[in-house]
Amino acid sequence: MINAPSPTPEENWTEEDPIDAEIDARVAQVNQNAGLPPERPTRFGPMVTVALPMVIAGILLVMGMWIFVYPLFFG
Template structure:
């Protein structure tokens, strides 16, 4: 069985992308601007903030539930 090249772009996909780009150009929809946000700000920081909020929330409700003295 021959190996498939998973990184090769399918010509049908390229054709569909070109048609979609043409439709966007005709409708006057601009191409999306690339973001300048780093991986730290986009992924790591929200994960840390969410973790801190979860820990604080659990700690706040642990007393009334009798989980610590």
């Protein structure tokens, strides 16, 4: 990223864009008019949705290597 702008201390990087806030409010209004329940926050964080599948895949990979490759060299 050669031409990336450097962050400035006076700029609030966590502030929501007014356009996004307006779109979110409009979507909530349309969903309410359609009789849909309001959106609930998800129960699972990134640790469960990203890290857990990677750990499971890693365990399965090690088990597969142990079962199929280990006997070829040390069996």
